[in-house]
Amino acid sequence: MSSYSVVEYFAEHEGYRCGYCGSKDSNYSHGMWAHQLTCQDYQDLIDRGWRRSGKYVYKPTMDKMCCPSYTIKCEALNFKLSKSQKKLLKKVTKYLTVKDSEIEKTSQADDEVEGHTRPARDEAGASHGRQEGEKQKEGKNATSGKTTTPGAGADPSKPKCKKAKLVRMEKKMKKLETQSEAQAVDGSKSKQQNAEKSLEDLLQHVEPGSNPVHNLEVKLVRSSPRSAEFQRTFQQAYEVYAKYQTTIHKDPPTKCTQKQYTRFLVDSPLEEENSDDGPDCGYGSFHQQYWLDGKLIAVGVVDILPNCLSSVYLFYDPDYNFLSPGTYSALQEIGFTRELHQSAPALQYYYMGFYIHSCPKMKYKGNYHPSYLLCPEAYTWVPIDKCQPKLDASNYARLEETDKADEPVDINEIMVLHQRQAMPYMIYKVLSKSRSDTEEVKEYAQFVGKKCGRSLLLYRA
Template sequence: MWAHSMTVQDYQDLIDRGWRRSGKYMYKPVMNQTCCPQYTIRCQPLQFQPSKSHKKVLKKMLKFLAKGEISKGHCEDEPMEPTVEDAVAGDFALITKLDAQCDLRTLSGDFRESLESEEKKKIKSSKKEESNELIQSQDIEEKLGSGEPSHSVKVHTVPKPGKGADLSKPPCRKAKEIRKERRRLKLMQQNPAGGLEGFQAQCEPPALFPAKAKSNQPKSLEDLIFESLPENASHKLEFTRFLCNSPLEAENPPNGPDCGYGSFHQQYWLDGKIIAVGVIDILPYCVSSVYLYYDPDYSFLSLGVYSALREIAFTRQLHEKTPQLSYYYMGFYIHSCPKMKYKGQYRPSDLLCPETYVWVPIEQCLPSLENFKYCRFNQDPEAVDEGRCKDPDRLQVFYRKAVMPYGVYKKQQRDPSEEAAVLQYAGLVGQACSERMLLFRS
């Protein structure tokens, strides 16, 4: 549908029912029919911790600003896509979390059989090696017992690569252990009587002066983004916001954010030159990312990832003034599309159930999405869409320069297809929006 004008609360309610906007064009995927279902995804910025690849992007930007040019050999095709190591780490974290809920019986038959056959091969291989070692040891004993020269018996065999340590060499020791041993021997030489006790006493912290605990707290997202640069930094990055053309009406309530609600262009200026623009909507409960476009000459800076992290930090900043504004919407998550799957790496995050419109942690959704493209995430079979349109007659229609409820409007219509279209609209937008928004009919 085309939105001529819309309040930020109406759009908030619409995106919480699976809608999105592109300019003034509003759309909602038909989830159970499309080849690639698009699930609305939101991140929880207040609990967000940047991953290893996120930190690399932020440090790369700081290094570029401080020192100038950096290697451009590792440009990312998808600006917001994480590295493989992050994806693997996320998968392992998910497997660990779901380990208590899954067993071999939940796997498909073919996959289970392949696992079992691999396990049998490993067992046979290990038994064969043990048998060879046993035969070899028996041969050695027979030779020794028969009186053959000992030099003809090779007691030590060099292990195969990856099969164990080389017994002809001393066992490896950590450098820390070696230093402790040297220190102990030195103390014993200096004081033979009490060297060992003195060494142990020095290793233990004094009771009256306990050692200060080292701070292992990771740097916050803000610390990583706003880390101070040297005075002679090679580049200067500026960040500005401007209102942009949008169907959303700008609002500035006293309890809202300082910049107000509405649609904004976040502009990234490098040394006076604009290199990227992020389009966002600031809504009552979230910052919604619309899209980002950037100068391809600066793709080596991973501007997609950088802008997403800046927007998450911006959401946290807005939350300080407006507590109910606490989510970051990233658009659609498409599990079957690698170019859209990366959004699931911004954790913690939730997916919107396409049938009941409740938010479900993404960890609970991924096992189902591995087997089915379209999924109902709400596990309660009795749950229904609480915001569904229950009384279509109260739907508001704008017809011939007049506002009227649908119950009045339908009495003036004789086209049977008109009712089907209006009822479909009511079902898609829900009862609350159908009573607040005006459906234009000519």
């Protein structure tokens, strides 16, 4: 296992196109090419607001950009499902376990019940029916020529006689009301049972020993270095990626090449690491593959780090959009984080990338509770509920409410890699006899912070 990380810093001071609001030159960031990174160093970097795309690691310039990107994490161990999230998991379960014909029968039965109950509950309609029946009866008596013999009158001490048809109708209404009450009680019990179910219970779609209609299997394969299973399924995954990019994001096929796919979602600077107190699969970069009836329909790109599962990207077959793969995969990954915690106690959080309050399409990440945003000035985690009022008032805001500030970094302590030798920056200055990069190193040092500054090796030619 490599015990060091090597990065090459690129200062970027010109604006470029924003993928969220479409502005041509209002997005700003600084980046590094990571030749290699330990998982702990990358964990520390994302806790400073950095994020990777392939081997390129970048940090948005929050106070300058049009759509500030706040790092967001969810506390997986205390995650609480919302009603809509529960509904989605039930929908997936129904798709996997109920035959289409049975769903149709259930729908038809519901329609028939509604057809029987509607006239009984429509008092105006029932009254109109009784009047028409009486008219028809009078007409029959008139045509038959029969006459009725008047009696002495009704006994006021006895209840009035009712038509047989009306008696039957009232009995039916009473029966339906009793059934409705019973169904309401059962529904209440069912809701109570569902409320008590955990995320793991709802993700367990198929009961052991049952015969599901569809088989959904989630497989974890290491993507860097590439495992044999990853290599075997590479082409299938790439085809899903190309279909997703061209259909969902409207990318031209020329931008969805295998080379682009590899650089973006396969290449990773993270070193493969294993430890006695870590997960069985180890740390590093992986693809979580979703196989439905033997067909690959979605892939979640994730990094397993010392304190979290970090979501990098998701792509899926647009034909299965009806299953809401984005939300479903996020719930699966939260469940996976909780599973990893069993063997790696320090691994407790699910990182969802960036939360962009000013972009409606990106605000959905705030629906996973409890979640926290990283303050861009103090680098502390603040509950998202406390952040949202501030972000409603201004796209960029200091989230930490105390006067806590980021620690200043002494650039003389920054570690650099020069002529294949690791050394503090102060030694490098003496050996290189050059101070032309001092301002650049100062900028780098403050962006990565004191801890990373002492562990990362900044490449110097």
